[in-house]
Amino acid sequence: MNVLLIGGGGREHALAWALSASPLLTKLYAAPGNAGIAEVAECVTLDVADHAAVLRFIEDHDIWFVVVGPEAPLVAGLGDTLRQAGIKHFAPSKAAAQLEGSKGFTKDLCREAGIPTGAYGRFSDAASAKAYLATQPVPIVVKADGLAAGKGVVVATTREEAEAAIDACFEGAFGAAGAEVVIEEFLDGEEASFFALCDGTTALALATAQDHKRVGDGDTGPNTGGMGAYSPAPIMTPDMVARTMDEIVRPTVAAMAARGTPFKGVLFAGLMITADGPQLIEYNVRFGDPETQVLMLRLKSDLLAGMLATADGVLDAFDLRWRDDAALTVVLAANGYPGPPQKGTEIKGLDAARAVEGVEIFHAGTKRDGERILADGGRVLNVTALGATVAEAQARAYEAIAKIDWPGGFCRRDIGWRAVAREKESET
DSSP states (O other): OOOEEEESSSSHHHHHHHHHTTTOOOOEEEEEETTTTOOOOOOOOOOOTHHHHHHHHHHTTTEEEEOOHHHHHHHHHEEEEETTTTTTEEOOTTTTTTHHHHHHHHHHHHHTTTBOOOEEEESSHHHHHHHHTSOSSEEEEEEEEOOTTOOOOEEESSHHHHHHHHHHHTTTTTTGSSSSSEEEEESEEEEEEEEEEEEEEOEEEEEOEOOOOEEETEEEEEEEEEEEEEEOTSSSSHHHHHHIIIIIIIHHHHHHHHTTTOOOEEEHHHHHHHTTTTEEEEEOOOOOTTTHHHHHHHHSOOOHHHHHHHHTOOOGGGGOOOOOOEEEEEEEETTTTSOOOOOOEEEHHOOOOOTTTEEEESSSSEEEEEEEEOOSSSSEEEEEEEEHHHHHHHHHHHHHHOOBOTTTOOOOSOHHHHHHHHHHHHHH
């Protein structure tokens, strides 16, 4: 079958890499794709915000299945357009995508369904937000309600910092995403990323992962879209996985179905593992980035078959197999990120890096200029490796990074530090 993949980041390169291995695939198209995706798919220029243009492309190229990678077209309702046109797809509806499109919506759903999450308030003006803030302890979390590319969250350690974050939202720092603000209780624990395929009724847990949001070593500096990840996450024991499914994921699927807006796609739960168990920080309605990169390296099953089972509503008769190996990915970002990144710098040494055992390189913000690969975004490359342990995967990833010649970029040097420390403790 011909498949169209929407998106052009590191997540989409990892998905394209996995989809390209499916025996069910005839041809893979990607819109817009990137320099790395072009190695496994035909990249096409297509305005995905123009749904009529997307439908014309689907008809002209005999597309049988559409996979939507990023959140923006999901929240904009591309899934609804595809469903109304009778095109099979892997994407939740616009109504279901509110789980990511509005943090306040998700918090309200949690309250109604008894899903464990931090206490919160939601506000449409600075004065009422600050009045609520005055009654709460710090640290505290201030979030723009809408989509802000992973940057609309401030973990404030002082009231002054929290008030500044509130002002930033209402003064337009995040555009329409900051028209409403959610103020949340600070949850103490260890974060984990949890994914489940959902077909509207059944939820199938995927492998676990842990992301690194802060830009600097030692989890310092501002939040980013993610500077690295590894899988599996040791904090997600079998008991914790079972509790997450029973206390968070399945109640969410049931609540969405009861509302008449069943969730079909991949549900990404950002968790805080506290002394009392898992609590939901927030939902995303698509695969995570950079977690997808490590999940795809560990996935043994046919990704396309799993997505089709999700679309067809038959996950109750489906399962996925995973490699026992660990996977780790390190994000190489352009200088300046998470602020305005330096674009256009040349990246050399990718072939030598890819030759390291167990390594795959997924492109995020790149473009090709003749024979040259240039940086074209904030997060630019994902150097990803498999290993028998997280420590081995980490060593391979950084060995590959050492072969990349790119003065215009940087990376964290401690990705996977929690898991590596646990492995060392278990050896003693």
